[in-house]
Amino acid sequence: DSLSGAMVRALVEDTQGNIWIGTETGLHLYSKESKKLSNLSKPTANMGLLANSVASLLIDKNGKIWVGNGRGLQGLSNDGKRFDTYLIDKDVTALHQTQDGKIWVGTGSHGAAWFM
Helix, strand or coil: CCCCCCCEEEEEECCCCCEEEEECCEEEEECCCCCCEEECCCCCCCCCCCCCCEEEEEECCCCCEEEEECCEEEEECCCCCCEEEEEECCCEEEEEECCCCCEEEEECCCCEEECC
């Protein structure tokens, strides 16, 4: 696989050293172990992303991966097989976790709010 879309919008590294890459047309995972790039936005991946355009990524203090896009906020399920939806119909453009564990969500038209 190769990166879909020319514009990379977000990059995060998980605790295993894998790199999660959000682009305007997809979500990708570079595996440190296999040295391979996977496109998690492909229909065959069937992970339930609300939209392929990824604007923001966050790995929280518990290691959970959060994805913000033009359709909402999603988090990778504990089994790593799908994305669960937490906010819908919000253009999530920024994610940040404070030292006390609160997650802040920035949107394109609804400002910023504390999520959890």
